[in-house]
Amino acid sequence: MAFNSEIYNDLEVRTDLEGFHLEAEGHDDPWLKRPATDCCAALLMTGRRLQCWPLFRGAERRGNRNDGEGRCAEARIRLWRGLIEGRFLRHQIYFSTGAVIIQHILLTGGAGYIGSHTCVALVHAGYTPVIVDNFSNSHPAVLPRLRQITGQAIACEQGDVADAAFMTDVLRRYRVQAVMHFAGYKAVGESVAQPLKYYRNNLASMLGLLEAMTAAGCRTLVFSSSATVYGDPHAVPMTEDFPRSHTNPYGHTKLMIEDMLASLCRADPAWAVAVLRYFNPVGAHPGGLIGDDPSGIPNNLMPYISQVAVGKRPQLQVFGNDYPTVDGTGVRDYIHVLDLAEGHVAALNALLEHGQHLTVNLGTGQGHSVLQVVRAFEQASGREVPCQIMPRRAGDVAQCYADPSLARQLLGWQARRSLAEMCGDAWRWQSQNPDGYRFGAPAAVVPSRR
Ligand code: NAD
Numbered sequence: 001m002a003f004n005s006e007i008y009n010d011l012e013v014r015t016d017l018e019g020f021h022l023e024a025e026g027h028d029d030p031w032l033k034r035p036a037t038d039c040c041a042a043l044l045m046t047g048r049r050l051q052c053w054p055l056f057r058g059a060e061r062r063g064n065r066n067d068g069e070g071r072c073a074e075a076r077i078r079l080w081r082g083l084i085e086g087r088f089l090r091h092q093i094y095f096s097t098g099a100v101i102i103q104h105i106l107l108t109g110g111a112g113y114i115g116s117h118t119c120v121a122l123v124h125a126g127y128t129p130v131i132v133d134n135f136s137n138s139h140p141a142v143l144p145r146l147r148q149i150t151g152q153a154i155a156c157e158q159g160d161v162a163d164a165a166f167m168t169d170v171l172r173r174y175r176v177q178a179v180m181h182f183a184g185y186k187a188v189g190e191s192v193a194q195p196l197k198y199y200r201n202n203l204a205s206m207l208g209l210l211e212a213m214t215a216a217g218c219r220t221l222v223f224s225s226s227a228t229v230y231g232d233p234h235a236v237p238m239t240e241d242f243p244r245s246h247t248n249p250y251g252h253t254k255l256m257i258e259d260m261l262a263s264l265c266r267a268d269p270a271w272a273v274a275v276l277r278y279f280n281p282v283g284a285h286p287g288g289l290i291g292d293d294p295s296g297i298p299n300n301l302m303p304y305i306s307q308v309a310v311g312k313r314p315q316l317q318v319f320g321n322d323y324p325t326v327d328g329t330g331v332r333d334y335i336h337v338l339d340l341a342e343g344h345v346a347a348l349n350a351l352l353e354h355g356q357h358l359t360v361n362l363g364t365g366q367g368h369s370v371l372q373v374v375r376a377f378e379q380a381s382g383r384e385v386p387c388q389i390m391p392r393r394a395g396d397v398a399q400c401y402a403d404p405s406l407a408r409q410l411l412g413w414q415a416r417r418s419l420a421e422m423c424g425d426a427w428r429w430q431s432q433n434p435d436g437y438r439f440g441a442p443a444a445v446v447p448s449r450r
C-alpha cells in the first residue's frame, strides 16, 4: 500500500491509550485506520523523521499488544528506538512536507527558582517547555535570561494554575505531553502565620491543574514534593518508606497532595506520576544569569550566606551549635539546583517510557553542617562570612539527609555537583545580581512560539 505523505501536513497525534491511532482530520487514508505502531513503522521506512513517545508509552504499557497480524508492538518499538535514538527531538514530529508538530512540557511555576533551572535542563534534553506563572514569587525578567541561556524564546502564559478553564486551554493549545508542577508557596514560617493562604494556593492550584489535565487528556505529571514530608525523621539517611508527618501547614499541603495523587493513580492507572521529594536545593546556573531570588529576608541558609558575603547583611545567625552533629550545627543534604533539574528530566523520561507512579528522594546522600557550608562559601567567594551563634530555631531537626539510591535505581540519575560548585555558582549569581532580577531591565512576557 502506498504511503501518502502529503496528507500528514495537519496530522493530529492523539495519545489515545486504547487505540493508538494517528488521525488526520478531514482525511480518509487507509493508513490512518491502522494501529499507530504500523503507521510509525511505515513513516520510518519511507525515510521520514518521526518520533512520538506518547504512542510508545501506551504501547509499552500494554507490553506485547498484538496488532492483529501476529506482530507485537514492542518489537516495532525497539526497531524504532534503535534507528532514531539520539538523533531527533523527543517530542517533535517532522514531516517531509515541512510540517512540525511540537508537543510541550508544561512547567507551572516555571519562572521560579527550581522551575527556571529545570526549563534549561529540559531544553538541553531536547524538550520544548512552556511556562505558566502568575509571578507571585518571581519576575518576568527571568524569561529573556532563559532565552539567552538556551538560545530559544520560552513560551510563557501568565495566569493562575488554580484556574482550571485557563489551564485546560493552555494544555490543549500547546499540545502538552506532560506537566511539571512547581507552582506553590514555600515559606514555612509564613505558612504558620498565614495557614489559609497556603492551603488555598497550594491545594487549589493542584486541584485546578489535575482537573484541567483530566479535561485535556494529559495524565503525565511530575510533582515538587519536599523532604518536609518526613517531619522529624527518626534516623538518617532517609528512605522513601520512612513514616510521613508534618510540622507546619506548608508541609501539610505537600503531604495532602502526595495522598491526592496516590488516590488518583489508584483510581485511574492511565495516570503516570512522579513525586519528587527535594532535599535542600541551592546554587545556580553557572552562567550567573538565573538563580534563587528570595523576596525580603531569606529564610534559608544559602541565600542568607550569599547576602552576607555580598555585604547586604552584616552577619549570619547560626541557629544552634549544640546538636549531636560533627560541629554542633545542623546538618542538611544540599543539592545543586541543576542536579535537581536533571533529576526532573530523568523522571520525565521514566514516566514517558514506562508510565508509572513513583516517589523518590532527590538529594546527594551527603550531609553538611552549617559551619561547613559557611567555610565552603568563604572559599568560593573569597569573602568572609561573620557568624553569630544563636539558640536553636524552633522546629529544626539536627540532621536531615537522603538515601538517594531509589532515584538512581529507578531513574538512572544521581547528583554529581560538589558543595564547592554549589557555593561557587550561588556566589556568581549573587555577586552579578546583588538585587536579583529586580535590577534587570524590565521585560515583557515573551510571546509564545505557536
Ligand atoms: P519559587 O517560589 O521560586 O517558584 C514557585 C513559582 O510558582 C513562582 O514563580 C510563583 O510565582 C509561582 N506560583 C505560585 N503560586 C502560583 C499559582 N497559583 N499560579 C501560578 N503560579 C504560581 O519556588 P521554588 O523554590 O522554585 O520551588 C518550586 C516548588 O518546589 C514549590 O512547590 C516548592 O514547595 C517545592 N520545593 C522547594 C524547595 C526549595 O528549597 N526551594 C524545597 C522543597 C520543595
Ligand code: UD1
Pocket (backbone or CB within 6 Å): 188, 189, 226, 227, 228, 278, 279, 280, 281, 299, 300, 301, 302, 304, 316, 317, 318, 319, 320, 329, 330, 331, 332, 370, 393, 395, 396, 400
Ligand atoms: C527548610 C524548610 C523545609 C524545606 C527545606 C528545603 C524551614 C523551617 N524548613 O528546611 O520545609 O523542606 O528548607 O528547602 O524553613 N540556618 C541557620 N541560619 C539561617 C538559616 C538557616 O543557621 O539564617 C540553619 C538551619 O538551622 C538549618 C540549616 O541552616 O540547620 C538549613 O536551614 P534551611 O536552609 O532553612 O533549610 P531546612 O532547615 O532544611
